[in-house]
Amino acid sequence: MIDPNAPGFWEGLFQVLLAGTGQTLYMVGVALLVTVIVGLPIGVILVGTEAGGVFERPFGSRAVGVVINRVLDFIVNLGRSVPFIILMVALIPFTRLVVGTFIGSTAAIVPLSVVAIPFFARMVEISIKEVDSGLIEAADSLGATRWHVVSKVQVPEALSSIILGLSTTVTSIINFSAMVGTVAGGGLGDVAIRYGYQRYSVIHMTAVIIITFVIVMILQAVATYFARRFARRSVDISRVDATNRSLFRSIRTRA
Amino acid sequence: MIQLQHVSRSFGRADNPVRALDDVSLDVAAGEIFGVVGQSGAGKSTLIRTVNMLERPDSGSVHVAGRTLTDLSVSELRAARRSIGMIFQHFNLLSSRTVRGNVELGLEIAGVDSKERSRRSSEILDLVGLSDKSGSYPSQLSGGQKQRVGIARALASKPDVLLSDEATSALDPETTRSILELVKTINAELGLTVLLITHEMDVVKTICSSAALLEQGRIVETGRLVDLISRPGSRLARDLFPLGPVAPRSGGTVIDITFSGGTADRPVISQLARTHGLDVSILGAVIETIGGSQAGRTRLELPGSPEANAAAIADLRSRDLLVEVVE
């Protein structure tokens, strides 16, 4: 039991929260970066390798396109449906291979990325599918290559929706990052377990909840701001927002 | 300039195909505005999409500006498409780009440097009358303005041919008129060959010099408008200059007289009255100016049965008039 009146309690609390917040932001930030770098291309390829997509026939063969599509789709579904705690444990050998250890914030980035990539890739896929096929046709009529279609039409036109998807992704990464704390990943989850649970400190617990809440709020405000900017007043942002929310719900209930 | 030779295209399963195009041959001369009309589902969009090979024909060949597109490799085809502009019913503008950004899309794709791009887009935006909107986004424009941007985008890479897939079908009559006017200006000033498809006869009447009628994937009639109008039994001519349904009457003979070229200004009715002593009623008439000369048709009612009026009708026909007995 921790005594709030003991000398040095508040300094200690501040130190612990600062370190925890720093670790959480580090884990979430790097995992998010990895998620975007890997998830965006996967989403693009998922749409592209469907019938009629830009990568319908990789290397001139529709069969290759179908195989790529099925394999990615399977991996994405698998990644989304395995409970995080199981995924984390199952990934220990892989994590050790990549980072050298499976303990600590850096090691936690691996399972966090692995769980977020399929989630974000699906969001990207759905966002790009919403882009009017007439726009791709217009680009084709101007002599666009496949790369032009992706980089000048599909991604820019879906950007606003992708950013909103990213905001939901980051919220879930924060959510899972707290769980990582339970296996010595550090961060705010770790603070909550060690001080709030094991030493019954209501003050620590409350502080962790408030900080997490503030982080999520700020990130969502930033995402909404950029989504709105990229929407160029062309799409009704509330509609996109609603689509994303219902999408998130459907993904969550399926997972 | 554009030639389709025996082009066929089917969709769906092999055992029950939808023949969207069935042995279609078409020849559009350089500098012409050619209209393809037909009902919804006739295969018009498929037809125009084969011209720039957005739709690859199952058989037959496509020739545009001296190149056989059906023989080209994928990368050669991309280059060839730059000389074929296309505009769409729903404009298909990128909402993430400004008007200028949209116009420059094709130039970016072609690898034109940014200085040349902005010079070219300014020039084209001036031509379509949208210089003051270059920084706006499509969502801030009216339908007519959007289509002007579409036209500017299609023209930016200086194509030889402009394809238009129902480009005015989403616009109100007033805006349609101004867009057609613009297409006419472009055709005259830049010497651009235009192939347009539409289900609106008015569009054809307003700007086309030639037309084809597409029905269930087949071209059932084609020709220059001035020739079509005097072709006996022409469905295109009847659709272009409709007189409406015949009002049921008893005891009379209803005839349609088509005028064109030199016959347009003859005093037919007074001749009928004088020479044959007939009381002629005018049921309907339509006169248009096509290619600088007057053309049109008049629906008349003559008293008595067709047999009784045989002499009068023969007389009219002998004067080089196209006469059809409606009932």
Ligand SMILES: Nc1ncnc2c1ncn2[C@@H]1O[C@H](COP(=O)(O)OP(=O)(O)O)[C@@H](O)[C@H]1O
């Ligand atoms: N991609 C496609 N897949 C299957 N059927 C198609 C496709 N495109 C067109 N069709 C069919 O071909 C016929 C002609 O279509 P279309 O060329 O769009 O006609 P129009 O433009 O004259 O309305 C229709 O029966 C349509 O259903």
Ligand SMILES: [Mg+2]
């Ligand atoms: Mg159509």
